[in-house]
Amino acid sequence: MTEESHRSPMGPAGADAGQGLWQACVEQLAQDLPEQQFNTWIKPLVAQVAEDFSKVTLLVGNRFKLDWIRAQYAGRIAALLESIYGQSVTLELALAQREAVARTYIRPATTPAATPSDAPNHSSDEAPAGAFRTRLNPALTFETLVEGTANRMARSAAMHVAGMPGHLYNPLFIYGGVGLGKTHLVHAVGNKLLADRPDAKVLYIHAEQFVSDVVKAYQRRTFDEFKERYHSLDLLLIDDVQFFANKDRTQEEFFNAFEALLAKKSHIVMTSDTYPKGLANIHERLVSRFDSGLTVAIEPPELEMRVAILINKARAESTEMPEEVAFFVAKNVRSNVRELEGALRKILAYSRFNQKEISIQLAREALRDLLSIQNRQISVENIQKTVADYYKIKVADMYSKKRPASIARPRQIAMYLAKELTQKSLPEIGELFGGRDHTTVLHAVRKISGERQQLTELNQQLHVLEQTLKG
Numbered sequence: 001m002t003e004e005s006h007r008s009p010m011g012p013a014g015a016d017a018g019q020g021l022w023q024a025c026v027e028q029l030a031q032d033l034p035e036q037q038f039n040t041w042i043k044p045l046v047a048q049v050a051e052d053f054s055k056v057t058l059l060v061g062n063r064f065k066l067d068w069i070r071a072q073y074a075g076r077i078a079a080l081l082e083s084i085y086g087q088s089v090t091l092e093l094a095l096a097q098r099e100a101v102a103r104t105y106i107r108p109a110t111t112p113a114a115t116p117s118d119a120p121n122h123s124s125d126e127a128p129a130g131a132f133r134t135r136l137n138p139a140l141t142f143e144t145l146v147e148g149t150a151n152r153m154a155r156s157a158a159m160h161v162a163g164m165p166g167h168l169y170n171p172l173f174i175y176g177g178v179g180l181g182k183t184h185l186v187h188a189v190g191n192k193l194l195a196d197r198p199d200a201k202v203l204y205i206h207a208e209q210f211v212s213d214v215v216k217a218y219q220r221r222t223f224d225e226f227k228e229r230y231h232s233l234d235l236l237l238i239d240d241v242q243f244f245a246n247k248d249r250t251q252e253e254f255f256n257a258f259e260a261l262l263a264k265k266s267h268i269v270m271t272s273d274t275y276p277k278g279l280a281n282i283h284e285r286l287v288s289r290f291d292s293g294l295t296v297a298i299e300p301p302e303l304e305m306r307v308a309i310l311i312n313k314a315r316a317e318s319t320e321m322p323e324e325v326a327f328f329v330a331k332n333v334r335s336n337v338r339e340l341e342g343a344l345r346k347i348l349a350y351s352r353f354n355q356k357e358i359s360i361q362l363a364r365e366a367l368r369d370l371l372s373i374q375n376r377q378i379s380v381e382n383i384q385k386t387v388a389d390y391y392k393i394k395v396a397d398m399y400s401k402k403r404p405a406s407i408a409r410p411r412q413i414a415m416y417l418a419k420e421l422t423q424k425s426l427p428e429i430g431e432l433f434g435g436r437d438h439t440t441v442l443h444a445v446r447k448i449s450g451e452r453q454q455l456t457e458l459n460q461q462l463h464v465l466e467q468t469l470k471g
């Protein structure tokens, strides 16, 4: 739960009684609904109850959830609230927007605007008087984050920090490609710390928003307030620090905040799309500080993890996805979790709309566009060209007999990618690489896939190549 719900702008007595009404409703729902459904849909809800109990506003993490809760649970919740309170209660649903730029509560067009007394003042970016905004999304927790080899180390470091902030791994620097769960993980740290210590001062912020805060402080000459705000935190979660590139004043302010927070043993968790030394146009003194705690990568999820994510996310939507379907989707959607979620949404919508059971055939139809784009794009020739460009060798070297490491290694990488990203057999791949034997291809595939597990840099390079090839 975010602090906002603890400190609603209502009077304390009204707030407590209001939360009591909501709590009673939640307890009843916990008994009535299957545990999974309750945990997914009801538990993360944050309620704001009007002082006279005439209206309850539920804040929901995103529009998809909002639509689902409206369709599946709103009627039941409204009826329960009325039966507990004994008089009519208006139920409203509103979006709790977490996006970096907007950062305000957005009300869907169908929902009448709430009165100022029961909603926080989100017209500006500042917190309402007396309240401290964490900007955490309560739905992004450790419980909803599937664990796998790809994120095990990052996840366990993050859990450690959430359990004992200010001690080991400070700062914690998490990096990886797009849509791999970095944002999810940092929110999980904040949510866990707040669950353990509701009074902790936790702030999640996207680096772009930090830049804009610096600009505002500059324009309004309010650097004292700015410092007071950032330097007093117990936990600062800052997303996508690569956005600091070339922003000198921001980097200076962040450096100051960083030093102040570390000096008072507050914790800092950062994310970025690359490891600290890979960051461009960021001052060396910041880069070396980023690297001074623990730096961990989140890798693209492996097949089994993608399958587990699909099955879990389908369950969260109260749908069972057969394992064979999850394998089919996971084999075809490999780049990141966000894409996996997109594919799942398409399948669920297709199944509901056509009132058909989820099967491989249905998944194939639902993902037709996506699959055809993939098939069209990835050919062995395309892989050879992309890899040659990336490692700055000639495409002809892919077929040549030359053996210096500067050529042999990119060639092995291209063979590995050909096996991974196309349906071609080992002998077919060998043939396309200048008539090589299938055992040569097998050797390359094993070697690169083994090294990929060990060498972060190689893994990053492969990830870039995969993303490029998949467009």
Ligand SMILES: Nc1ncnc2c1ncn2[C@@H]1O[C@H](COP(=O)(O)OP(=O)(O)OP(=O)(O)O)[C@@H](O)[C@H]1O
Binding pocket: 140, 144, 145, 146, 147, 151, 176, 177, 178, 179, 180, 181, 182, 183, 184, 185, 309, 337, 338, 341
């Ligand atoms: N291991 C996981 N288990 C469950 N959901 C996951 C997992 N990893 C990522 N997700 C989900 O995938 C989506 C994308 O993740 P997230 O936004 O955290 O990615 P990111 O790495 O921050 O990407 P970007 O760099 O684009 O901001 C989110 O909805 C997140 O909840």
